[in-house]
Amino acid sequence: xxxxxxxxxxxxxxxxxxxxxxxxxxxxxxxxxxxxxxxxxxxxxxxxxxxxxxxxxxxxxxxxxxxxxxxxxxxxxxxxxxxxxxxxxxxxxxxxxxxxxxxxxxxxxxxxxxxxxxxxxxxxxxxxxxxxxxxxxxxxxxxxxxxxxxxxxxxxxxxxxxxxxxxxxxxxxxxxxxxxxxxxxxxxxxxxxxxxxxxxxxxxxxxxxxxxxxxxxxxxxxxxxxxxxxxxxxxxxxxxxxxxxxxxxxxxxxxxxxxxxxxxxxxxxxxxxxxxxxxxxxxxxxxxxxxxxxxxxxxxxxxxxxxxxxxxxxxxxxxxxxxxxxxxxxxxxxxxxxxxxxxxxxxxxxxxxxxxxxxxxxxxxxxxxxxxxxxxxxxxxxxxxxxxxxxxxxxxxxxxxxxxxx
Amino acid sequence: xxxxxxxxxxxxxxxxxxxxxxxxxxxxxxxxxxxxxxxxxxxxxxxxxxxxxxxxxxxxxxxxxxxxxxxxxxxxxxxxxxxxxxxxxxxxxxxxxxxxxxxxxxxxxx
Numbered sequence: 280x281x282x283x284x285x286x287x288x289x290x291x292x293x294x295x296x297x298x299x300x301x302x303x304x305x306x307x308x309x310x311x312x313x314x315x316x317x318x319x320x321x322x323x324x325x326x327x328x329x330x331x332x333x334x335x336x337x338x339x340x341x342x343x344x345x346x347x348x349x350x351x352x353x354x355x356x357x358x359x360x361x362x363x364x365x366x367x368x369x370x371x372x373x374x375x376x377x378x379x380x381x382x383x384x385x386x387x388x389x390x391x392x393x394x395x396x397x398x399x400x401x402x403x404x405x406x407x408x409x410x411x412x413x414x415x416x417x418x419x420x421x422x423x424x425x426x427x428x429x430x431x432x433x434x435x436x437x438x439x440x441x442x443x444x445x446x447x448x449x450x451x452x453x454x455x456x457x458x459x460x461x462x463x464x465x466x467x468x469x470x471x472x473x474x475x476x477x478x479x480x481x482x483x484x485x486x487x488x489x490x491x492x493x494x495x496x497x498x499x500x501x502x503x504x505x506x507x508x509x510x511x512x513x514x515x516x517x518x519x520x521x522x523x524x525x526x527x528x529x530x531x532x533x534x535x536x537x538x539x540x541x542x543x544x545x546x547x548x549x550x551x552x553x554x555x556x557x558x559x560x561x562x563x564x565x566x567x568x569x570x571x572x573x574x575x576x577x578x579x580x581x582x583x584x585x586x587x588x589x590x591x592x593x594x595x596x597x598x599x600x601x602x603x604x605x606x607x608x609x610x611x612x613x614x615x616x617x618x619x620x621x622x623x624x625x626x627x628x629x630x631x632x633x634x635x636x637x638x639x640x641x642x643x644x645x646x647x648x649x650x651x652x653x654x655x656x657x658x659x660x661x662x663x664x665x666x667x668x669x670x671x672x673x674x675x676x677x678x679x680x681x682x683x684x685x
Numbered sequence: 686x687x688x689x690x691x692x693x694x695x696x697x698x699x700x701x702x703x704x705x706x707x708x709x710x711x712x713x714x715x716x717x718x719x720x721x722x723x724x725x726x727x728x729x730x731x732x733x734x735x736x737x738x739x740x741x742x743x744x745x746x747x748x749x750x751x752x753x754x755x756x757x758x759x760x761x762x763x764x765x766x767x768x769x770x771x772x773x774x775x776x777x778x779x780x781x782x783x784x785x786x787x788x789x790x791x792x793x794x795x
Contacts, residue, residue, distance in 0.1 A: 393769060440791045441687045443768040
C-alpha cells in the first residue's frame with residue numbers, strides 16, 4: 280500500500296480549491312465552505328488509512344464536506360436561508376462560458392478590489408491555496424492571531440458587503456484579471472525576495488504556491504496573454520533560484536550566477552510560453568514583456584552572450600506601457616550594458632526614487648564602474664540602509680568593501 | 686437585494702454647480718428606471734447641524750456637527766443592488782456624475 284499520508288497531501292494540493300469552490304457555490308458562504316472543506320480533509324486523514332483511499336478522492340471530499348455543511352446548517356436552522364442566499368449570489372448576469380469555473384469565481388472573490396491588498400493575499404492563500412492560517416502567518420512573519428483576524432475580517436466584509444462569488448462583468452474583466460495577477464505576483468515576489476531581514480532570503484514555499492496558483496488560473500483562462508506571461512515570468516525567475524543565493528547566503532547578481540545551476544526544464548517551459556505569446560501576434564502586456572526580458576537573459580549561456588539591445592528594446596516597450604520610475608531604473612541597468620555606465624547614470628540620476636534601495640544600489644554600481652569610488656561608497660551605504668533582504672544586504676556590503684580606498 | 690449607502694464626500698461647503706446638478710438628476714432618473722433607487726438627497730452645510738442627546742431626561746442640544754473633519758458628507762444615495770459589483774458600479778457612476786468622491790457602505794442584512 281502506498282503511503283496514505285502522501286496521497287492525502289497530494290489530494291489536498293489538487294482538490295482543496297475545487298472542494299471549497301463547489302461548497303461556496305452551493306451554500307453562498309465562504310466560512311462554511313472553508314470550514315467544512317477542512318473538516319472533510321480531517322475526516323479523510325482519519326478514515327483513509329483504515330478504509331483505503333476512495334476511487335474518486337475529490338468527489339468523496341466534496342460529498343463529505345457537503346453532508347457536514349447540511350448537518351451544520353440543519354442544526355443551526357439556517358438551511359433554507361443559505362440556499363436562498365446561494366441562489367441570489369450566483370445569479371451572475373453575464374455568464375462567461377469557458378472561464379465560468381467555480382474555482383475561478385473563488386479567485387475573483389478573494390482578489391476583489393474592495394478588499395485591502397494584504398487581505399487579498401491572505402485570503403487567496405487560505406481559501407484558494409489551502410494553506411493554513413499558521414502557515415500564512417509564518418510566511419509573512421505576522422502573529423497567527425493577527426493573520427487570523429485579517430482573514431476573518433475580510434470574510435466578514437465579503438459577507439456584509441455582498442462581494443459576489445462570481446465572474447466579473449465583462450467590461451470589468453480586464454481590470455479584475457490584472458488585479459488577480461497582481462496578487463499572485465506579490466505572493467511570488469514575497470517568496471522570491473522576502474522583504475523582511477528576519478526571514479530567509481528566498482521562500483521557495485511561497486514561490487511554488489504562487490506558480491501553482493498561476494497555473495490554476497491559466498488552466499481556467501488559457502487564452503489570456505497576461506496570465507501566460509505571468510506564469511512564464513515566474514518560471515524563468517524561479518529557474519534561477521538555486522544560483523541566486525550563494526552558499527554563504529549572499530545574493531548573486533545575474534551576471535555572476537553559475538548558469539549551469541539554472542533549472543533547464545523550467546526555462547524550457549518559460550521559453551515555450553513566451554514563444555507562443557509572440558506567435559499570437561497580440562500587443563503584449565507588462566507581464567509578457569517582463570517574461571520576454573527574462574527569456575533573453577535565460578537564453579544566454581554566458582552573460583557576455585546577452586542580447587542587450589533586445590533587452591533595452593523590450594524595456595522601451597515596457598516604459599511605453601508603464602513609465603514609472605522603477606521601470607525606467609531597470610531600463611537604465613540594461614542601457615549601461617549597451618551604451619555604457621555614463622549614459623545610464625544620466626538616466627538614473629533624474630529618477631525620484633530616493634527611498635528605494637535598488638536605486639542607490641544601481642547608482643553605486645554605475646559610479647563604481649566609472650571609477651568614482653567615493654560617491655559609489657556613499658550610494659552603497661544608502662542602499663544598505665534601505666535594503667531589507669538579508670542576502671541582498673550581504674551582497675551590497677561585500678561590493679562596498681571591495682571598493683578601492685580613496 | 687441588498688441596500689447600500691453611497692455618501693458623497695466633500696471638503697468645502699460649496700454646493701453642486703448647475704452642470705453637476707443636471708448630471709445628478711439624469712443619474713437619479715437612470716437609478717429609478719433600472720430599479721436601484723431607494724432615496725437620495727443633498728445635505729445643508731455641516732455648520733447647520735445640531736447634535737441632540739435625548740438619552741436622559743431633558744434633551745441636550747449642541748450647535749454644530751458632531752465631528753469637525755476636513756471632509757464631510759455633502760449628500761447621499763440609498764440604492765438597492767444584488768451584490769457589491771453592481772453597487773460599486775453605481776457608486777462609480779454617482780461619483781462621476783456629482784464630481785466628488787463617495788463612500789459605499791452596506792446596510793446591515795436581515
